[in-house]
Amino acid sequence: MTNIEKYKNAFVEGLEIPMEEVEKATMDSVDKWDSIGQMSLIAVIEDAFGFEFEPDEVMAFNSYAAGLDILKNHNIEL
Amino acid sequence: MLFDIDKKPVSAFAAIDDSGGHLTYGELVELGQKLSTTLPQRELVFCLCENKVGSLAGFVALYENKDVCLLINAAIDRGLLDNLHETYHPSYYWMPESKSADFGFEVILNYKEYVLCKTGEKAPEMHPELSLLMTTSGTTGSPKLVRHKYGNVENNAKNVAQAFGWTAEERGIIDLPMQYTMGLNVICSHLHAGATVLLVAANLMNPKYWQFIKEQKGTNFTGVPFSYEILNRLRFQKMDLPYLTTMAEGGGKLSDTLFAAFANYAEEKGKRFFATFGTTETTARLAFLSPEQAVQKIGSIGKAIPEGTLYLVDENGHQIHEPNTEGELIYEGSNVTMGYATSIEDLTKGDEFCGVYHTGDIAKMDEDGCFYIVGRMKRFLKLFGLRVSLDQCERIISEHFGIECACTGDDSKMKIYITKAELKDEVKKLISEKTGLISTLFEVNCIEAIPRFESGKINYKQLN
Numbered sequence: 155m156t157n158i159e160k161y162k163n164a165f166v167e168g169l170e171i172p173m174e175e176v177e178k179a180t181m182d183s184v185d186k187w188d189s190i191g192q193m194s195l196i197a198v199i200e201d202a203f204g205f206e207f208e209p210d211e212v213m214a215f216n217s218y219a220a221g222l223d224i225l226k227n228h229n230i231e232l
Numbered sequence: 233m234l235f236d237i238d239k240k241p242v243s244a245f246a247a248i249d250d251s252g253g254h255l256t257y258g259e260l261v262e263l264g265q266k267l268s269t270t271l272p273q274r275e276l277v278f279c280l281c282e283n284k285v286g287s288l289a290g291f292v293a294l295y296e297n298k299d300v301c302l303l304i305n306a307a308i309d310r311g312l313l314d315n316l317h318e319t320y321h322p323s324y325y326w327m328p329e330s331k332s333a334d335f336g337f338e339v340i341l342n343y344k345e346y347v348l349c350k351t352g353e354k355a356p357e358m359h360p361e362l363s364l365l366m367t368t369s370g371t372t373g374s375p376k377l378v379r380h381k382y383g384n385v386e387n388n389a390k391n392v393a394q395a396f397g398w399t400a401e402e403r404g405i406i407d408l409p410m411q412y413t414m415g416l417n418v419i420c421s422h423l424h425a426g427a428t429v430l431l432v433a434a435n436l437m438n439p440k441y442w443q444f445i446k447e448q449k450g451t452n453f454t455g456v457p458f459s460y461e462i463l464n465r466l467r468f469q470k471m472d473l474p475y476l477t478t479m480a481e482g483g484g485k486l487s488d489t490l491f492a493a494f495a496n497y498a499e500e501k502g503k504r505f506f507a508t509f510g511t512t513e514t515t516a517r518l519a520f521l522s523p524e525q526a527v528q529k530i531g532s533i534g535k536a537i538p539e540g541t542l543y544l545v546d547e548n549g550h551q552i553h554e555p556n557t558e559g560e561l562i563y564e565g566s567n568v569t570m571g572y573a574t575s576i577e578d579l580t581k582g583d584e585f586c587g588v589y590h591t592g593d594i595a596k597m598d599e600d601g602c603f604y605i606v607g608r609m610k611r612f613l614k615l616f617g618l619r620v621s622l623d624q625c626e627r628i629i630s631e632h633f634g635i636e637c638a639c640t641g642d643d644s645k646m647k648i649y650i651t652k653a654e655l656k657d658e659v660k661k662l663i664s665e666k667t668g669l670i671s672t673l674f675e676v677n678c679i680e681a682i683p684r685f686e687s688g689k690i691n692y693k694q695l696n
Binding site for chain 1: 439670
């Protein structure tokens with residue numbers, strides 16, 4: 155699996171949304187993306203990529219796109 | 233009036249929400265008066281709750297008008313809501329204006345983005361002392377409700393406000409849902425004190441949350457264990473929150489590590505950390521640990537709230553007096569509710585608890601009279617602080633698939649045992665949908681046979 159596939163898969167697993175809705179996912183548009191969803195999504199991503207979110211990253215992570223920036227901060231090639 | 237709302241300064245804010253809504257004590261009085269000329273007493277009202285000023289105002293005014301509210305999450309699955317509607321036949325709904333089009337009921341009052349709608353049903357017959365209904369499980373949509381009597385909410389608000397020493401200066405942050413017993417208790421105890429409630433819809437991991445409580449100078453935070461896990465993850469201890477004076481925890485057992493971390497943090501920073509304990513059956517809080525003892529008594533729930541009594545009984549129902557002996561935790565006080573309802577007929581029932589509630593929790597008491605929860609007699613888990621009945625989950629799975637099933641586990645994960653491997657994924661999907669909880673909280677295991685006693689009852693010990 156490529157890194158981008160792993161990242162997309164985290165949304166399917168962590169938020170339980172279909173793959174085709176992943177790219178447009180935001181905290182406001184996905185019902186399950188509440189605090190529980192956020193914690194489980196972050197846990198899946200941390201497991202998949204082996205790094206830990208910084209507190210400001212936890213709070214900045216409010217969309218699919220925002221997560222891509224966080225991965226870049228941790229030098230993950232996409 | 234409820235909480236002496238009519239005696240508070242009319243221009244003081246009762247509530248402010250994070251979508252820009254404001255509500256003064258004077259407006260609350262006005263809404264109460266308006267409702268009394270619009271709506272008869274003793275109607276059954278389903279309140280679809282959000283942490284918004286309109287939601288809170290409606291609850292207070294309806295309660296004051298002697299109508300009976302059932303508080304439900306506005307985001308409830310429609311099928312589960314219809315199920316509750318079919319069971320109890322509410323005559324009115326108080327709901328977000330944005331939702332009213334989905335129902336097609338006649339709107340008779342419009343207030344701060346909430347509407348009062350008439351369903352056309354006749355209100356069921358209800359006991360004259362019945363004041364409020366709360367769900368026992370916000371998650372499985374079980375029709376089992378807790379029946380509150382007049383005095384429960386009022387007395388608990390008063391006694392909890394006293395335990396915390398709330399004054400009119402407080403700005404209590406409430407991000408727990410208002411339909412959740414502890415959420416409602418935070419709201420009511422602050423209104424009792426004439427304080428301001430800060431209703432937050434944004435979650436703890438949203439920067440808007442922190443911006444809102446800083447701008448609004450929130451003084452008191454209340455969270456379930458999961459909230460504290462998030463705070464820990466956000467390295468809360470390093471945040472600059474000069475207005476925050478009090479942190480309270482309840483709704484489940486905080487790990488000893490986090491308990492100690494927050495107790496120490498509070499002591500170092502001159503803030504107060506309150507561990508509390510409550511149940512829906514006791515209108516939320518029934519015990520609290522005084523903050524001065526938090527560092528010494530890690531994991532304790534402290535003593536009974538003012539005007540309440542807490543004690544332990546052994547298997548024969550005899551009171552235990554020796555310290556450090558385990559027994560069932562029993563609470564007596566004016567916040568003990570009347571009992572349960574599972575059908576419309578049950579709404580006519582009177583007081584079955586008679587002021588005494590058997591919590592179903594196993595506890596012990598130390599030499600100073602402080603209590604510690606050590607286990608649970610009843611079969612439910614608290615996943616993310618939400619009560620999930622194991623028996624109810626077993627029924628949902630068995631009935632849906634027509635299979636044998638056993639549910640067990642702890643507050644971190646539910647373990648589901650079935651005997652048909654091919655259904656593992658489907659069982660997980662079903663139970664996640666029905667409870668509205670993320671599927672990673674459920675572990676489905678396939679075993680050869682569900683272990684049972686000769687009586688036919690499931691032998692859960694063999695599964696753990």
